[in-house]
Amino acid sequence: MVSTFGRPGYLRRAMEAGAAGFVVKDTPAAQLADAVRRVHQGLRVVDPSLAAETLVAGRSPLTARELHLSEGTVRNHLSAAIGKTGARTRAEAVRISLDSGWL
Structure with a gap:
């Protein structure tokens, strides 16, 4: 590849x-x-x-469900994803996930 x-x-x-x-x-x-x-x-x-x-x-701490949710459902799981990445904000969680290649 x-x-x-x-x-x-x-x-x-x-x-x-x-x-x-x-x-x-x-x-x-x-x-x-x-x-x-x-x-x-x-x-x-x-x-x-x-x-x-x-x-x-290591492996992504995010579950497949957390990676492929509708916009409305994302709000319900956002705090868990932020906690799993060790981020303080949504933007930081996205940056950590992108930098790690999880997204």
Whole structure:
């Protein structure tokens, strides 16, 4: 998979969906070509620093239901999502979730 976003949550979801590799689109051309060849050989290719960041970040604390609610229902669950992310405000919870690749 080639992605614009090198975020832990994106890498985790890609690998769980069966991707054999994950690189960001600004990877130098020679490295990208090497990654494609290695995946074609049956190997896995993941940027080591992104892999480490993914391990440190862990899984999203938000449930699937909290991520896919209607606008009206969001208000009912917002305080739980804010608490799970450790944020102080809705905006901060969104920023934390985006930065972690959970959204």
